[in-house]
Amino acid sequence: MDATLQDFLGNKPSMETLKPDTQSAGTKEQPEKTSEVVLEQAGEAVPEQVDETPQVVRRISGKQRRASLEEYKESFLTVPSIEDRKPVFLSRSTRDALDRIVRMFGERRMSVSGLVENITRQHLATYGEDIEAWRKL
Structure with missing residues (x-):
């Protein structure tokens, strides 16, 4: 390796x-x-x-994988309602990776913009209070 x-x-x-290893085969020591x-x-x-x-x-069973995929879909691949749209720029490689995820796992109306919206909302929900506390430092 x-x-x-x-x-x-x-x-x-x-x-x-x-x-x-210096242990002989005849000894039964731990x-x-x-x-x-x-x-x-x-x-x-x-x-x-x-x-x-x-x-x-540890091996992950197919059932556990399907459950985690469903959890991922519920968290990030639901079609969001975006009221006042603004452009966000991504590198080509990042855009291509997100586009691939949306095509493989997203529903018919899902887009990369919706995935980015969901990821950002999750991030802000998770770290919103910390960001406010850090802002006050």
Whole structure:
């Protein structure tokens, strides 16, 4: 794996070397939770403790995905009523990404402008009080 992927997964970069496991197959002791890793830094060996607890990857069922899609549609893909329209400028890549979402999941009358309106309303509802408090600082 490359170093970026290893950092994302919580592993150390590939320049580390792991010590071989010294437990014999005949012993029935509990394996240690940590192992010693040796890093070479400027020609010196520095021991470091690393936690070897396995990372649990949880699968999302199709039912959970459908429920989250329905929640997303209810929050962002309902056709809003926009009274006094004003233009908003987006980069082409952002506009294309939003347009793709609207075409895939939106209803017949849904538009990118409606999606941006819904996202903005949600943002203001979530952070409105904080924005007012920050304004007074």
